[in-house]
Amino acid sequence: MLLPKSFHFLFFTFFLVLNLSAQNKGKVVSIKKIIFEIEQQHQVSFNYTEDNISGLEIMPPKKTFSLQQKLDYLSKNTNLSFENIGNQFINIYKKEKEFPTICGYVFSSSDKKPIENANISLLNKTQTATDVKGYFEIKKGDKNIILSAHVGYITKRIAANSQDVENCLQIVLEPEVTELHEIKANAILASGISKNKDGSLEIKPKKFGILPGLIEPDALQTMQQIPGVNSIDESVSSINVRGGTHDQNLFLWNGIRMYQTGHFFGLISVFNPNLAHTISIYKNGSSAFYGESVSSVVAISSTPETAEKNSFSAGINMINADVYAKYNVSKKSYIEISARKSITDFVETPTYKEYFNKVFQNTTITDFSDKQNVNYKSDKKFGFYDATLKFAQKIGNKDQLILDLITIKDNLEVFQSATVYDMNKSENNVLRQQNYGGNLSWKRNWNSFNTTKINVYNSAYELLANQKNSLGNQIVIQENTVNNNGINLENNHIINSKFSFNDGYQFNEIGITNLEEVTNPDFYRKVKDVLRTHALIAEGKYNDTISRIYFKAGMRINYIEKFKKYIAEPRIQFSCGINKNLNLELLGELKSQNVQQIIELQKDYFGIEKRRWIVSNNSTIPIQKSRQLSLNLFYKKGDWLLDIENFYKKVTGITTSSQGFQNQLEFVRTTGDYEIWGSEMLIQKKMNHFLTWLSYTYNHNNYHFSNYEYPSFPNNFELMHTVSWAAIYEKNNFKIALGTKWSTGRPKTPPDNSQIDNSNPVLVYKKPNSANVHIFSQVNLSSTYKWETANGIQYKLGVSILNILNRKNEISEYYRISSLTNSIEEVETFSLQRTPNLSFRISF
Structure with a gap:
C-alpha cells in the first residue's frame, strides 16, 4: 500500500514543481532585481542611475549563463548598454536610438577611380571615412542628408531614402579647381604693379597709382621705370631691354602682334591706358608659348x-x-x-x-x-x-x-x-x-x-x-x-x-x-x-x-x-x-x-x-x-x-x-x-x-x-x-x-x-x-x-x-x-x- 501512495505523492510533487517552474519562467521581474542577483552570483558591481532602470521589467536570464551572456541578454532585451570593466564594474547607459546602416562608394568624375579618405557625415554630426576602395558604412539618422567631401573636390549633398539601406550608394564627386592666387609683393614702384612667381612684372592699369611724370597708366611709359628697361631717345618706339633694340621685343595686344607701338612717332603709347586690364612684362624666362623675339x-x-x-x-x-x-x-x-x-x-x-x-x-x-x-x-x-x-x-x-x-x-x-x-x-x-x-x-x-x-x-x-x-x-x-x-x-x-x-x-x-x-x-x-x-x-x-x-x-x-x-x-x-x-x-x-x-x-x-x-x-x-x-x-x-x-x-x-x-x-x-x-x-x-x-x-x-x-x-x-x-x-x-x-x-x-x-x-x-x-x-x-x-x-x-x-x-x-x-x-x-x-x- 505504501508504494502506490509514495508513487502517487512523488508523481504529484513532480508535476507541481514543473508547474511552478513553468510559471516562474514566464514571469517578468524588475531589472533591478536581476541586477542584484547577478551581483551576488558573479561578484560584480553595477553603476547606474535610477532614471535609466526605473520601471523596467523583463524575464530574467538563465542562471547557467556566463556573466557576458547575461549582459548580452539584458542589452538585447532592453534599451540599455552595459560596459564591462574588468569583470568587476559594469556601467549601465541608455542606448542611442538605433538606425539602419547606409553603405556607399565614392568615385572621382574625372577618372572614375575610388576616392580614399573621403569624409562622409550626416547632419547629426555622425562621421566616417572611405577606405581604399572608396567604400563606407554609416548608420542612418533622423535627417538622412549625407555630405561627402574631400580636398580637391566639390562637397556633395545627398538625401538618402529607404531604398539606400538595401542598396549601396554610388557617389561621384566633381573636382574643385581652385586658382591659388600668387602671393605678390604689391606696390613695386607704384600701386597696381606687382611681381609674379614666374619673374614677370604685372601691371593692373585700373589699380595703378602714380609715377613721376605720368598721370595715366601708359604701359610702355610705365615699363621704362623698371630697372633694365630704357629708351635711348625717350621714345616708346625705341624701348631697349637689357641692350636689345626695340624690334627685338614682342608686343602683344590680346594675342595680336603689334608692329607699331607709338603715336606721335614714339612719344605716346598706341595702347589706350584706360582700357587694359592686365599687362605682363617678361625681361627673361618667358613662357614657351611666346615666340618671335630675342628680348622682352x-x-x-x-x-x-x-x-x-x-x-x-x-x-x-x-x-x-x-x-x-x-x-x-x-x-x-x-x-x-x-x-x-x-x-x-x-x-x-x-x-x-x-x-x-x-x-x-x-x-x-x-x-x-x-x-x-x-x-x-x-x-x-x-x-x-x-x-x-x-x-x-x-x-x-x-x-x-x-x-x-x-x-x-x-x-x-x-x-x-x-x-x-x-x-x-x-x-x-x-x-x-x-x-x-x-x-x-x-x-x-x-x-x-x-x-x-x-x-x-x-x-x-x-x-x-x-x-x-x-x-x-x-x-x-x-x-x-x-x-x-x-x-x-x-x-x-x-x-x-x-x-x-x-x-x-x-x-x-x-x-x-x-x-x-x-x-x-x-x-x-x-x-x-x-x-x-x-x-x-x-x-x-x-x-x-x-x-x-x-x-x-x-x-x-x-x-x-x-x-x-x-x-x-x-x-x-x-x-x-x-x-x-x-x-x-x-x-x-x-x-x-x-x-x-x-x-x-x-x-x-x-x-x-x-x-x-x-x-x-x-x-x-x-x-x-x-x-x-x-x-x-x-x-x-x-x-x-x-x-x-x-x-x-x-x-x-x-x-x-x-x-x-x-x-x-x-x-x-x-x-x-x-x-x-x-x-x-x-x-x-x-x-x-x-x-x-x-x-x-x-x-x-x-x-x-x-x-x-x-x-x-x-x-x-x-x-x-x-x-x-x-x-x-x-x-x-x-x-x-x-x-x-x-x-x-x-x-x-x-x-x-x-x-x-x-x-x-x-x-x-x-x-x-x-x-x-x-x-x-x-x-x-x-x-x-x-x-x-x-x-x-x-x-x-x-x-x-x-x-x-x-x-x-x-x-x-x-x-x-x-x-x-x-x-x-x-x-x-x-x-x-x-x-x-x-x-x-x-x-x-
Whole structure:
C-alpha cells in the first residue's frame, strides 16, 4: 500500500514543481532585481542611475549563463548598454536610438577611380571615412542628408531614402579647381604693379597709382621705370631691354602682334591706358608659348578676370581725347569699345609744341627750314587715332568666344616753301603709319582639369612716305608693309593641385613688302618676302605653396618651312622661398626671331620713322638667336623690399643696319652679335601713405663683328650706369609723385681731326663708340586728384611736368659734311624740354 501512495505523492510533487517552474519562467521581474542577483552570483558591481532602470521589467536570464551572456541578454532585451570593466564594474547607459546602416562608394568624375579618405557625415554630426576602395558604412539618422567631401573636390549633398539601406550608394564627386592666387609683393614702384612667381612684372592699369611724370597708366611709359628697361631717345618706339633694340621685343595686344607701338612717332603709347586690364612684362624666362623675339615680352590683355558692370568714361589731355564704354548685352555677353584721337587738329597746346620740336629735330623736315634764306613758309597737319572693339559671348557653361579688333593710325602732312638763292623751292611731304589687327578666340573648359583655347589672328602694318619736290619735279615714294596671320592652339591640363601641363601648336605666316619708287630719274624696286613657321610647345609647371617651390620648364620647337630648319628653344623658371621673407629665383631662355627692323638710309621716311621691317634670308640677314640667364634675390620684410638681379645675355645674328649706326658703320653691311652682362637693383620702403624707391642698373654691353677692323666695341644702346629715384604720396583720392632719372651718356664716335683735310673734308672716325655724350639727368613731377558725387559719377584731374628743371639733355650726337659750308658739323639731338600736361576724366 505504501508504494502506490509514495508513487502517487512523488508523481504529484513532480508535476507541481514543473508547474511552478513553468510559471516562474514566464514571469517578468524588475531589472533591478536581476541586477542584484547577478551581483551576488558573479561578484560584480553595477553603476547606474535610477532614471535609466526605473520601471523596467523583463524575464530574467538563465542562471547557467556566463556573466557576458547575461549582459548580452539584458542589452538585447532592453534599451540599455552595459560596459564591462574588468569583470568587476559594469556601467549601465541608455542606448542611442538605433538606425539602419547606409553603405556607399565614392568615385572621382574625372577618372572614375575610388576616392580614399573621403569624409562622409550626416547632419547629426555622425562621421566616417572611405577606405581604399572608396567604400563606407554609416548608420542612418533622423535627417538622412549625407555630405561627402574631400580636398580637391566639390562637397556633395545627398538625401538618402529607404531604398539606400538595401542598396549601396554610388557617389561621384566633381573636382574643385581652385586658382591659388600668387602671393605678390604689391606696390613695386607704384600701386597696381606687382611681381609674379614666374619673374614677370604685372601691371593692373585700373589699380595703378602714380609715377613721376605720368598721370595715366601708359604701359610702355610705365615699363621704362623698371630697372633694365630704357629708351635711348625717350621714345616708346625705341624701348631697349637689357641692350636689345626695340624690334627685338614682342608686343602683344590680346594675342595680336603689334608692329607699331607709338603715336606721335614714339612719344605716346598706341595702347589706350584706360582700357587694359592686365599687362605682363617678361625681361627673361618667358613662357614657351611666346615666340618671335630675342628680348622682352609685353603681353597686354583687355579681357577682365571677373564679370564687370556697365561702365563709361571719357577724358581729355593736352594731346588727345578718348572715350571708353562697356555694355553687358546679356548675362553671358558684353561689348567693349574704346577710341582715342589727337586734338592737334583743333589746337596746338604747349605740350604738342614740345613734342613736335622733339620729334622733328634733325630730320629732313627741319633741314628744309634750316637752309632757308627768306620767305620760308610751312603748313603742317598732324593727327592720330586708335580704336578697339571687343565682343565676348559665353555659350553654355563650357564655351566662350571673344572677338578683338584694333586699329591705329598716325598721319602727317607738311607743306614747305622757301626762296633759296632766288629760286623757289617747295616740298609736300606725307607720312602715314598704321597698324590694325583682329583676333578670334574660342575657349572650352572640357572639365575642371582640362581647357582648350584656339585663336586665329591677323596683324597688318603700313609705313608710307610720299615726297613731292617742286625743284626737279621729283616724286619719291617709300612703303613698308607687314601682313602677319596665324593660328594658335593651347591645351591646359591640371594633373593635381601642384602640377599642371600645357601643350600646343602654333602656325605663323608673315609677308613683308618693301617698295621704293622715284620719278626723274625713274627708279622702281619692290621686294616681297614670305616666311611660314610651325611651332610645337610643351610646358610643365610645379607649384608647391607649402614648401615655397615654383618650377616651370618648357620647350618650343620651331620649324621654318623656307629654310627647312628646326630651332629648339628651352625655357626655365625656378623660384625657391628660402624663408617667408627671402626668395631665390633662376630664369633662363633660348629664343629666336625671323623679322627685324633695319635702317637703309638715315633720311628714309624723312628721317622720322626711318626703320623698316624685313624678313630673314638665313644668310646676309640671319635668324637672330638669344640666350639669357639671370639670378634674382628678392627680399621683403614688413615695409622694406630689396630686389637684386644679375644677368647674362647674348644675341647672335644681328646686322649693322639694324643698330642705327651714324658713324663709319652706317654703310657697312656685316653681321655679328652683342653680349651684355650686368646687375639691376631696387630698394623700396613704404611708410603709411608714403612710398619711396631707389633703383640702380649696371650694364656692360659690347658688339662683336668678327669681319670688321674693330671686332669689339661698346653697344650703341649701352647705358653703363642708370640711377632712378622716386617719392610717392597717396592718401585717399590725392596722389603726388616726384622723381629723377640719371644715367651715363650713350656711346658716340668722334671724328679723328688729325686725319681730316679741312680744305676738302672727308669724315674719318676714331674707334666706334669710343666716347660718350653728356650725362642725362631729368626731374619729373605728377599729381592726380579724384572725387565722386552723390550720384556715383567720378571725376579725376591730373597734372604732370616732365623735366621741370628744363635741363638740356643731349641724347645723341653724330657728324656730317655741311653742303652749305663744306665743313664738318656736329649734329646734336636733345630730349624734351620742360613739358607740362593736364588731364581731366569723368567716369560712371
